[in-house]
Amino acid sequence: MTASAAASVKSSPLGLTVLTLLHHRPLHPYGIQQLLKQWGKEQVVNVGQRAGLYRTIERLEAGGLIAVRQTERDQQYPERTVYEVTDEGREVTREWLEQMLAVPKAEFPVFPAALSNMLMLSPDEVAPILERRATRLAAQRADLERQSAEAPAGLPRITLIENEYLLTVLDAEERWLRGVISDLRDGSLTWSREMLAAFEEGAAGSGGEEA
Structure with missing residues (x-):
């Protein structure tokens, strides 16, 4: 994936959090959602709608920041795609984190x-x-x-x-x-x-x- 593709991915609190979770271990979207709630991250990122999480994952994958690790198949559950963070994703995670920590953003609550x-x-x-x-x-x-x-x-x-x-x-x-x-x-x-x-x-x- 080219650097320009990664640069086209807009930073977001949810995107940063997904990348951070994938630093710990590969996860499928449901596992990401459960871990977000388990760690209490719903206080600071919007995970109320699963569709929003899937859209974020799609953008991260399209930008080359995460990649498919494997597809899990289990008779009890539908197929689950497991994602892992890429080397480019690790670099971007640090860039986003430093930017969000250091630079106050003009938000409009x-x-x-x-x-x-x-x-x-x-x-x-x-x-x-x-x-x-x-x-x-x-x-x-x-x-x-x-x-x-x-x-x-x-x-x-x-x-x-x-x-x-x-x-x-x-x-x-x-x-x-x-x-x-x-x-x-x-x-x-x-x-x-x-x-x-x-x-x-x-x-x-x-x-x-x-x-």
């Missing part, structure tokens, strides 16, 4: 987008909606804390480092969210259509004077 349009609702409408989010965040945090507490004694910290990061992010968002809800409740964060319209008129007037 849905929550900031929703926040930027929150003025479409009234403060009284927003407060209970954000309270629902805060409750869900608390539940997610409790679930991650439980997973960490149930980890075998002596487990190396590196094996749960993503949980540590997620807990830190969840805790920070929850604390920020509680502060915003408090500001909404006491009126220190407020808006209205009239207020926003007046601001727009003022901004337009200032622009006209400068022109």
Whole structure:
């Protein structure tokens, strides 16, 4: 497989994780999915849809990053194609990992987008909606804390480092969210259509004077 073919494979969290798992041993897609869940990787990569995993495997194979090792045949199961990482795949895994660790990516999660349009609702409408989010965040945090507490004694910290990061992010968002809800409740964060319209008129007037 040419270097250009490998370069055409777009990096992704799921692609990186599949390559990493195949560094340990050859696996078939079902084995990859089971190992992802067993290792708790569903917290950081989207493995909810098996079709997404198969598409990722197809792209990695087309780019020469993984190759078919063998086909397993068992009367109890359909044929299973076992994949292994190639030498090119090993190089690309390291490149992707270094890039993802070192370079913050301009991602566009849905929550900031929703926040930027929150003025479409009234403060009284927003407060209970954000309270629902805060409750869900608390539940997610409790679930991650439980997973960490149930980890075998002596487990190396590196094996749960993503949980540590997620807990830190969840805790920070929850604390920020509680502060915003408090500001909404006491009126220190407020808006209205009239207020926003007046601001727009003022901004337009200032622009006209400068022109």
